[in-house]
Amino acid sequence: xxxxxxxxVADLTLGYDDRNIxxxxxxxxxxxxxxxxxxxxxxxxxxxxRGVARLLKPRNGSVILDGKAVHDMRSLDxxxxxxxxxxxxxxxxxxxxxxxxxxxxxPHQGWFARWNAEDDKAVGxxxxxxxxxxxxxxxxxxxxGGQRQRVWIAMALAQGTDILLLDEPxxxxxxxYQVEVLDLLTDLNRxxxxxxxxxxxxxxxxxxxxxxxxxxxxxxxxxxxxxxxxITSDVVQEVFGLSCDVMPCxxxxxxxxxxxxxxxxxxxxxxxxx
Amino acid sequence: MTRTAIAPAARSFRAHxxxxxxxxxxxxxxxxxxVVVIFVLSMSVGSVTVPPLDVVLATIGSPTEKxxxxxxxxxxxxxxxxxxxxxLALGASGAIFQRLLRNPLASxxxxxxxxxxxxxxxxxxxxxxLTGYQLSTAAIIGGxxxxxxxxxxxxxxTVSGYRFILVGIGISSLMASAxxxxxxxxxxxxxxxxxxxxxxxxxxxxxxxxxxxAVALVLLLPASAFLGKRLRVLELGDGTATALGARxxxxxxxxxxxxxxLVALATAAAGPIAFVALMAGPIASRISPRADExxxxxxxxxxxxxxLSDMTAQxxxxxxxxxxxxxxxxxxxxxxxIIIRANKSGAAG
Numbered sequence: 001x002x003x004x005x006x007x008x009v010a011d012l013t014l015g016y017d018d019r020n021i022x023x024x025x026x027x028x029x030x031x032x033x034x035x036x037x038x039x040x041x042x043x044x045x046x047x048x049x050r051g052v053a054r055l056l057k058p059r060n061g062s063v064i065l066d067g068k069a070v071h072d073m074r075s076l077d078x079x080x081x082x083x084x085x086x087x088x089x090x091x092x093x094x095x096x097x098x099x100x101x102x103x104x105x106x107p108h109q110g111w112f113a114r115w116n117a118e119d120d121k122a123v124g125x126x127x128x129x130x131x132x133x134x135x136x137x138x139x140x141x142x143x144x145g146g147q148r149q150r151v152w153i154a155m156a157l158a159q160g161t162d163i164l165l166l167d168e169p170x171x172x173x174x175x176x177y178q179v180e181v182l183d184l185l186t187d188l189n190r191x192x193x194x195x196x197x198x199x200x201x202x203x204x205x206x207x208x209x210x211x212x213x214x215x216x217x218x219x220x221x222x223x224x225x226x227x228x229x230x231i232t233s234d235v236v237q238e239v240f241g242l243s244c245d246v247m248p249c250x251x252x253x254x255x256x257x258x259x260x261x262x263x264x265x266x267x268x269x270x271x272x273x274x
Numbered sequence: 275m276t277r278t279a280i281a282p283a284a285r286s287f288r289a290h291x292x293x294x295x296x297x298x299x300x301x302x303x304x305x306x307x308x309v310v311v312i313f314v315l316s317m318s319v320g321s322v323t324v325p326p327l328d329v330v331l332a333t334i335g336s337p338t339e340k341x342x343x344x345x346x347x348x349x350x351x352x353x354x355x356x357x358x359x360x361x362l363a364l365g366a367s368g369a370i371f372q373r374l375l376r377n378p379l380a381s382x383x384x385x386x387x388x389x390x391x392x393x394x395x396x397x398x399x400x401x402x403x404l405t406g407y408q409l410s411t412a413a414i415i416g417g418x419x420x421x422x423x424x425x426x427x428x429x430x431x432t433v434s435g436y437r438f439i440l441v442g443i444g445i446s447s448l449m450a451s452a453x454x455x456x457x458x459x460x461x462x463x464x465x466x467x468x469x470x471x472x473x474x475x476x477x478x479x480x481x482x483x484x485x486x487x488a489v490a491l492v493l494l495l496p497a498s499a500f501l502g503k504r505l506r507v508l509e510l511g512d513g514t515a516t517a518l519g520a521r522x523x524x525x526x527x528x529x530x531x532x533x534x535x536l537v538a539l540a541t542a543a544a545g546p547i548a549f550v551a552l553m554a555g556p557i558a559s560r561i562s563p564r565a566d567e568x569x570x571x572x573x574x575x576x577x578x579x580x581x582l583s584d585m586t587a588q589x590x591x592x593x594x595x596x597x598x599x600x601x602x603x604x605x606x607x608x609x610x611x612i613i614i615r616a617n618k619s620g621a622a623g
Contacts, residue, residue, distance in 0.1 A: 055513055079519025086513035090376065092567070094559060098290040099566060106507045107519040120291070124284025133283035136290040159518065 005081055005162050006031060007052070007195065011061030014044075014051040020059065021047040023219040029163075029212075034189050034196045036210035038203060040240050044219040045199045046087065046167055052197070053084040053165050079107035083161035087168050089152050091140055097151050098136035101126055104158030126157035129191075130184060146177030153184065164188075166198040170205070178202065182209045203240075207231055207255045215239045231255040298565035305558075305574035312581045313358055317350040319589060356479040356544060357581045357597075359487045361554075363540035365576015366498065366569050368551025369558065370533040373509045373567065374526060375435035378612055381552035382537040385442030388546040389449035390420025391538055395545075396453050396468045400460040410483050410542035417538030420445060421530070474545030474598030476584045483543035490539050494532050498569035501529055505569070547598045549605025550579050556612075579604075 007029040014022040022044040029035055039045040050056050052063050054070055062069040070078050083104075091100055104126065105119045127133040130150040140148060149169065156164055169185070170178035182205055189196050200206040206213060207227040214224040215231075217239050223230045232255075233246045242259055249256040317329045324332070324342055332342040333351065368381040382388050394416025398404035404412060424445050428438040453472070457465050471478070504525045507515045515522050537551065554576035559567050561575075583600040590600075 050513075053513070053517055055516055075516070075521055076519035079517060082517070084513065084517035086511065086517075089514055090511040092373070092376070092509055094563060096290075098287055099294070100510075101287075102291065103506055103510065104518070106503075109503070115291070120284050120288045121281070124281050124287045127287060128281060128283035133286060136287055155514075156517075165517075 004031070005066055005195070006064075007082075007163055007197075008064040009048070009052060009061070010064055012048070012051055012058055012063065013060035014047050014056045015059055016056075021219055022051060024061065025219075025221055026061075027214060027221060027224060029195060029197055031195050032189070032193045033211035034185065034198075034209060035212040035214060036198055036200045036206040037214045037216060038200060038206050038239070039216035039222075043216040043239070045214075045216045047219075048216065049165055049167050049197065049199050053082065054078065055084075055086075076107050079159065079161075081161050082163045082165065083156040083159040085152055085156045085164070085166045085169055087171070093141055095140050096136070097127075097132060097138050097140060097143075097154075098123075100140055100151060101132075101136075101154045101158050104155040104160075107159060122160050123158045126154040129157060129188060130154040144177075145173050146180055149173060149177065149181055150184065153181070157188070161194075163195045163197070166196070168199050168201060171201055178205060185209070203231075203236070203257050204249070204255075207257070208249065208252050227255050228253075231257070294565050297562065298568060298571075301562045301565055302568065302571055302574070305571055305578070309358060309574050309577045309581070312578060312585075313354050316354045316357065316581055316585050317346055319585070320345075320350065352479070352481070352484070353476055353584070354581075355488075356476045356484055357584045358577045359484060359491055360476060360479070360540045360544045360547065361550060361577030361580030362491055362495070362573040363487055363536040363576070364547065364550040364580070365554030365558070366495065366573040367533040367537040367540070368553075368576070369555030369567075369569050369572030370501070370505065370529050371551075372555045373505050374529055374533075375438055376509060376511075377435055377439055378556055379552070379609075380435065380439050380442075381555075382533065383546065383548060383552055384446060385421075385439065386424055386444075386446035386449055387417050387421050387442075387534060387537055388541050389446045389453070390423075391417040391541040392472055392546055393449045393452045393456070394419075395471060396456045396460075399468050399471075400456050400464050406480060407482050410480065410486075413542035414538045417541060418534060420449065421534045421538075425530070470596060471545045473596040474541075474547035474601075475587070475596035476544050476547075476580065477594075477597075478545065479543040483539070487536075487539040487543050490535055494536060495570065495573060497532065498573075501532060502567075502569050505529060506566075545596075545598060547580060547583075548602045549608065550576050550583075550601055553605060553608055554579060 009025055009027050012022060012025045013020055025048060037045040037048060047056065051058060057071065062071065065078065065081060101123050105122060108119065127136065130153050132150050132154050135143065135147065135151065140151060143151065170181050173181065185196055186209060188194050210227060212224065213227050213230060215222045215235060222239050223235055231246060233244050236242055236244050236246065236257055244260055245258045246255050247258065314326050314329050318324050318326045322345065324345060328338050328342055329346060331338055332346040337343045371380050371382055371385065372378055391413040394412040395409050398409055398412035424438065424442050428441040457468060460468060504520060507518045507520045508522065508525055512522050555572040558572040558575040562571060579601065580597065584597045587597045587600045588594045
C-alpha cells in the first residue's frame with residue numbers, strides 16, 4: 001500500500017497567545033518518503049508539525065489532505081489517515097504495553113462497534129514491526145527509554161495510517177536507541193510506503209535518514225529538498241548560526257556536519273597555515 | 275484446518291486482550307455481588323437482627339413476619355439504598371476526574387465542587403431558612419456554579435490538569451472560608467445543624483434526593499462504557515487524543531458534566547462525605563491490575579466504602595455517628611500514603 005494521500009501546507013500561520021510562531025508557510029510533503037523538519041530551538045519546527053496534526057488551529061491558511069482542509073474534516077476521518085507521536089506522550093502509570101497499543105485502534109471503533117479480528121491483526125502487526133510483541137504483558141513504566149519509544153510507535157502504527165507524524169522521536173534517547181528508532185521508521189517506510197514526517201534535532205541523523213529535509217528559521221522555511229542538495233555549510237550557518245564544514249559521510253555518503261568551534265581546531269589551522 | 279493462519283504477535287496480543295477482558299468481567303461481577311451482599315447485611319444488623327434471608331423476603335414483598343416489613347421498609351431500606359447510590363455516584367465521579375486530569379488527588383473533594391455545594395447549602399440554611407428539597411437544589415446549583423467557575427478560570431485555550439487542580443484547590447479554600455464566615459453569623463442551633471450536614475451522613479437523605487440520584491445513575495452508569503472509551507484516549511493527553519480522532523474539548527466537557535452531575539446530586543443527598551471519591555478509583559485499579567480500568571468498578575468500590583463506613587458509623591459505638599466521620603478516619607491516612615508514594619517514585623504530583 002504505497003501512500004496515495006497528498007498532504008500540503010498552504011500559507012499556514014500558527015501561533016500561541018499574541019505571537020505567531022509559524023508565518024505563512026507553504027510546502028508539499030512528498031508522499032511515500034521520509035521528511036525531516038530541522039531548525040534551531042524556537043524556529044517553529046515543532047509548531048509546524050503540531051499544526052499539521054491539528055493540535056493548533058491555523059490563524060491563516062490551511063493544511064490540505066487529499067484536496068480538503070483537515071480542519072473542516074471529521075476528526076475521526078483524519079485520524080484514519082494521519083497519525084501522530086507527540087514529543088512527550090503521557091499514559092496512566094499502570095498501563096500495560098498491550099493496553100496502550102490497542103488504544104491506537106480508537107478511530108476504527110465506531111460508537112458501538114466491537115473489537116474484531118482486524119483490530120487484533122493491526123495491533124499484532126504493529127507489535128511485530130516494532131519488536132515489542134514479547135512485551136505485551138509488561139507495564140510501560142517498567143521499560144527502558146528505547147523500548148518505551150518503540151511501544152509508542154507501535155501505538156501510532158496500530159492506528160493504521162498512511163501518514164505518520166513524529167515530534168522529536170529521538171530526543172531524550174541514548175544514541176543507540178536513536179539509531180534504532182530511525183532504522184525502525186525507515187523499515188516502515190520501505191515496507192509499507194508510509195509517508196513519515198518528523199522533527200529531528202540531530203542534524204547528521206536527519207541528513208542520513210531523511211529523503212527530504214525542511215530547514216526552518218524564525219517561523220519560515222529557509223530551504224527544502226534532498227539532504228545532498230540542500231545541506232551546505234552556508235545553509236547550516238543561516239539556519240543554526242553555526243560555522244561548520246559539510247562533507248559526505250564516509251559510510252552513507254549523506255552530508256555530515258562538522259561544527260567549527262573556537263577550540264580544538266588544530267588540524268584545520270595547521271592546514272590553513274601550511 | 276480451514277482457520278486462517280494468525281501471526282504469532284497477533285495471537286499473543288489476542289490472548290493478552292482476552293485475559294484482560296475476562297479479568298475485568300470477573301472483577302466487576304465480584305464487586306457487584308459484594309455490593310449486594312453488604313446491602314442485605316446492612317439491613318440485617320441493628321437493634322433487632324433480621325436474618326439475611328428474611329431481609330430478602332421482606333424486601334421483595336413476602337415477609338416471613340409482618341413486623342419485618344416495617345423494620346426493613348421504614349427504617350433500614352432507605353438508608354441502605356442511599357449508601358449504595360451515593361457511593362456509586364461518588365466513586366464514578368472521582369474516577370472520571372482523576373483519570374481525566376491524570377492525577378490521583380484530582381477528586382471532586384479537592385477540586386472545590388463539593389465545597390461549592392457546601393457553601394450554597396449553608397447559605398441557604400443560615401441566610402434564607404431554606405429547607406428540604408430547596409437545600410438539595412441549592413447544593414446542585416452550588417456544585418455546578420463552582421465547577422463552571424473553575425473551568426473558566428483554568429481555561430487557556432485548553433485545560434491543563436495541573437492548572438485545573440491548582441485553581442480547584444484555591445477555589446476550594448475560598449469556599450471553605452465562605453462557609454466558616456456563614457457559620458459565625460448563624461445562631462448556635464443553625465450552626466449545629468449546618469455542621470452535621472457538612473460532615474455528611476447517609477441517614478439524612480430525603481426520598482426526592484435519592485430518586486434524583488438514582489435516575490442520574492441509571493442514565494450515566496450505562497453511559498460509562500461509552501464514556502470510558504473516550505476516557506481511554508483522553509487520558510493519553512490532548513496531542514495523542516486529537517491525533518486519534520477524539521474531539522478533546524467536547525469529550526472532556528461531557529465527561530466532566532457527567533462527573534459534576536453525579537457528585538452534586540450525591541452531595542445534595544448525603545452531604546459531602548469526605549474522601550470516598552478520592553479513594554474509590556485508585557482502589558479499584560489497584561485490585562484489578564490485570565484488567566482495563568473501569569468506571570463501573572470504581573463506582574462499586576465507592577458504594578462498598580460508603581456501605582461499610584455507614585455500618586461502622588451506626589454500630590461501632592453506642593451512639594451512631596455520621597458516615598463522614600468514618601470516611602474521614604480512613605481517608606486521612608490514605609492521602610498521606612499517596613503523597614509518600616509519589617515522593618518515593620520521584621513523581622510528586
